[in-house]
Amino acid sequence: MKTNILVATFGSQWLIVPELLGFTNHDTLDVYRNRADFDRILEEGCRFGIAPVSELWLVSTDDESTAQAICDVREWMRRATPGVRLRTAILAGVPDLENAVQSRQMRDLVFRAVLKAHEAADGGAVFLSLAGGRKTMSGDIQEAGTVFGCSAMLHVLSRLYGRNLPNYAPGDFTSLSTEEAAAITPVAVFGARTRAAYLYGHDEVGPAVFPLSLGDSESDGSGRNPPDTRLIERVESLSKRAGIVLSNFSAATAMDERGETFRSLMGLHPETIRRLQEDKIGVRREDGAADLDWIRAMPKAELHCHFGGILTPGQMVRVALSEKDRVLAALSGSAPFRDWLSNLESLRRGRQWESIRKICAAKADFRFPVPGISAPIPVCAFLGLFADDVPALDELVFGPFRGEGPFCAIGIQAYESLGDLQGSGLLQSESCIRAACQCLRERCRESNILYCEVRCSPANYARGGLDESEVVRIMLDELADGDDVRFSFIFIASRHGDAALVDRTVELVQRLRSDPPPAGWSAAEVADFRKRFAGFDLAGEEGRAKASDFREKFDKLLRSCVKMTIHAGETESAESIWDAVYGLNADRIGHGLTLEENPDLLDKFLDRNIAVEMCPSSNYQIRGYQDAWVPESKGRPFYPLAGYLDRGLCVTVNTDDPGISRTTLDREYLKAARMTPGGLSKWQILKLMHNGFAASFASYERRRGLLREAGRRILETFENGDDIQP
Numbered sequence: 186m187k188t189n190i191l192v193a194t195f196g197s198q199w200l201i202v203p204e205l206l207g208f209t210n211h212d213t214l215d216v217y218r219n220r221a222d223f224d225r226i227l228e229e230g231c232r233f234g235i236a237p238v239s240e241l242w243l244v245s246t247d248d249e250s251t252a253q254a255i256c257d258v259r260e261w262m263r264r265a266t267p268g269v270r271l272r273t274a275i276l277a278g279v280p281d282l283e284n285a286v287q288s289r290q291m292r293d294l295v296f297r298a299v300l301k302a303h304e305a306a307d308g309g310a311v312f313l314s315l316a317g318g319r320k321t322m323s324g325d326i327q328e329a330g331t332v333f334g335c336s337a338m339l340h341v342l343s344r345l346y347g348r349n350l351p352n353y354a355p356g357d358f359t360s361l362s363t364e365e366a367a368a369i370t371p372v373a374v375f376g377a378r379t380r381a382a383y384l385y386g387h388d389e390v391g392p393a394v395f396p397l398s399l400g401d402s403e404s405d406g407s408g409r410n411p412p413d414t415r416l417i418e419r420v421e422s423l424s425k426r427a428g429i430v431l432s433n434f435s436a437a438t439a440m441d442e443r444g445e446t447f448r449s450l451m452g453l454h455p456e457t458i459r460r461l462q463e464d465k466i467g468v469r470r471e472d473g474a475a476d477l478d479w480i481r482a483m484p485k486a487e488l489h490c491h492f493g494g495i496l497t498p499g500q501m502v503r504v505a506l507s508e509k510d511r512v513l514a515a516l517s518g519s520a521p522f523r524d525w526l527s528n529l530e531s532l533r534r535g536r537q538w539e540s541i542r543k544i545c546a547a548k549a550d551f552r553f554p555v556p557g558i559s560a561p562i563p564v565c566a567f568l569g570l571f572a573d574d575v576p577a578l579d580e581l582v583f584g585p586f587r588g589e590g591p592f593c594a595i596g597i598q599a600y601e602s603l604g605d606l607q608g609s610g611l612l613q614s615e616s617c618i619r620a621a622c623q624c625l626r627e628r629c630r631e632s633n634i635l636y637c638e639v640r641c642s643p644a645n646y647a648r649g650g651l652d653e654s655e656v657v658r659i660m661l662d663e664l665a666d667g668d669d670v671r672f673s674f675i676f677i678a679s680r681h682g683d684a685a686l687v688d689r690t691v692e693l694v695q696r697l698r699s700d701p702p703p704a705g706w707s708a709a710e711v712a713d714f715r716k717r718f719a720g721f722d723l724a725g726e727e728g729r730a731k732a733s734d735f736r737e738k739f740d741k742l743l744r745s746c747v748k749m750t751i752h753a754g755e756t757e758s759a760e761s762i763w764d765a766v767y768g769l770n771a772d773r774i775g776h777g778l779t780l781e782e783n784p785d786l787l788d789k790f791l792d793r794n795i796a797v798e799m800c801p802s803s804n805y806q807i808r809g810y811q812d813a814w815v816p817e818s819k820g821r822p823f824y825p826l827a828g829y830l831d832r833g834l835c836v837t838v839n840t841d842d843p844g845i846s847r848t849t850l851d852r853e854y855l856k857a858a859r860m861t862p863g864g865l866s867k868w869q870i871l872k873l874m875h876n877g878f879a880a881s882f883a884s885y886e887r888r889r890g891l892l893r894e895a896g897r898r899i900l901e902t903f904e905n906g907d908d909i910q911p
């Protein structure tokens with residue numbers, strides 16, 4: 186119900202209340218009967234919309250003389266204004282405002298009272314009075330009126346106070362004498378104010394979060410409010426932020442012209458922005474740990490990560506051990522299998538890595554060495570041999586490539602063969618796929634990844650008894666939305682693999698996206714797939730087939746507007762990128778390292794907002810680029826990432842195959858900086874992180890939500906550190 190409320194700061198002068206109510210409720214009170222020009226004063230009041238109130242709220246300190254004055258007010262009101270309800274808000278335990286802390290606590294209480302009055306008025310008028318109480322309280326209530334809005338701000342001008350105070354008993358006061366009435370003038374200091382613009386969208390700034398206790402009579406103990414300052418702190422921080430945003434907008438120089446970044450960064454102090462633009466990452470090796478810590482603290486998106494290449498040697502062993510029982514059963518049931526494994530075990534003991542590598546390289550023989558033992562049991566059995574000696578497995582897999590110097594420019598085939606003991610070699614059973622998903626989630630958590638698009642070829646994991654739609658179901662389930670990382674899926678077709686597999690993968694997408702749901706899938710599972718299936722990828726060796734050769738096979742996907750990312754310009758020229766953009770309508774390009782060869786095409790990327798997924802370590806390892814921290818790489822070409830950023834391209838940083846590349850997403854940002862002459866500024870790093878969210882294949886709504894959440898978390902990181910202030 187609409188209620189008009191007057192909120193007044195209050196001290197020990199009870200007479201202030203008749204003087205105020207005589208103004209607002211003049212229709213029923215004749216306090217100013219003896220003032221000759223009172224009509225003129227009322228006319229003034231009318232201009233400010235002064236109207237009778239039915240509630241009076243007094244805000245005061247907790248002391249005896251104030252308590253007595255409230256008793257006097259109550260007694261007078263009982264008799265003179267029975268229709269007006271008196272309520273009180275006392276700052277409990279604070280008898281006087283003696284220091285800065287108490288004065289802030291009072292300010293907080295005044296703010297809470299005005300905030301609560303707006304709710305209680307329910308659309309009625311909220312008048313405020315600064316006439317009573319300590320001087321700072323007058324300032325507090327004026328400010329509260331400006332912050333939360335009010336219908337009018339009232340005051341009582343007096344030529345008497347401090348010299349010749351009228352001394353009435355509340356029991357018999359009805360009106361001021363002629364002399365007093367002439368010396369006392371109620372006024373409206375200012376009229377209606379609306380709630381401050383910077384509070385819009387901040388509904389948490391309300392009485393639910395910042396409550397007020399209101400007392401109704403002498404007897405009820407409520408109305409006593411414990412000292413607090415949280416409301417004014419919140420308001421001060423929002424107001425400060427609003428000022429900064431305004432100044433950043435006006436001084437657009439503070440923001441970068443090229444491309445977008447997190448909007449929340451507008452809330453940083455311009456001096457902080459300047460520092461972020463000057464502070465470099467990846468310059469000095471001795472700052473590497475601090476650089477990584479800074480990168481790790483920021484929320485990130487991962488857009489280019491192959492499920493088949495995520496595992497470290499330790500994780501490969503862990504995934505393999507998830508099939509321990511089946512391995513033991515196979516060993517006890519098959520003598521040829523036992524012999525096969527014991528041969529490998531003796532080679533392992535002898536550290537005969539070259540011999541083992543040869544055996545592993547004959548993929549079919551290694552993965553299915555003995556009839557009747559299905560995938561992935563042989564690979565699991567073999568990896569299990571390294572359970573107590575993971576460094577040996579690391580040595581077997583990577584050999585000389587454990588050093589960053591030698592692991593450079595090795596070509597795509599040598600690079601891919603480093604993943605032979607994982608991916609489709611290992612992930613051929615439910616428990617292995619689940620264990621690998623868990624490793625992926627852990628990796629994402631460790632790198633503070635908020636959103637991850639994991640790419641896979643489900644049909645590649647269907648050689649151990651699972652069918653490809655079961656593979657998808659297992660991954661959807663194991664990578665379900667948690668409170669930490671959110672996963673989406675990109676399916677891959679290979680340029681150089683089995684053509685039938687491409688058709689099967691396209692068909693799988695069609696099946697899972699069509700009505701009615703495929704057999705065995707619940708409606709909820711199908712809905713989950715549709716929400717989290719993000720797009721389609723063409724990978725594999727670029728030199729072996731053109732993207733446009735797949736136009737016909739991909740036609741159904743393109744017709745249903747499935748988003749496309751195409752590996753192009755990883756090992757081939759810009760022509761291959763052109764082909765992906767014009768032949769398959771690529772929304773993103775994986776790698777795109779040769780884009781600079783064709784400036785017109787680069788312009789087209791800007792026009793169509795096509796994003797580039799760069800994978801610094803993988804690019805360094807396959808093609809070879811200069812890395813300021815690796816002396817052996819001197820003389821190699823410069824990495825094009827910073828040039829792309831300068832042109833305004835939507836560049837993103839990703840891991841590709843973190844297990845094969847011996848990296849994490851945090852390290853990839855650092856690697857990108859190391860491969861850029863002079864390093865990358867923190868501001869550029871933040872922009873790359875922004876691009877990761879902005880270029881994601883999540884739905885429009887989901888993408889906006891992720892950008893907002895990431896922006897908010899970044900701002901929190903700065904606020905929790907000492908970074909926000911210059």
Ligand SMILES: [Zn+2]
Nearest residue numbers: 491752775841
């Ligand atoms: Zn890739």
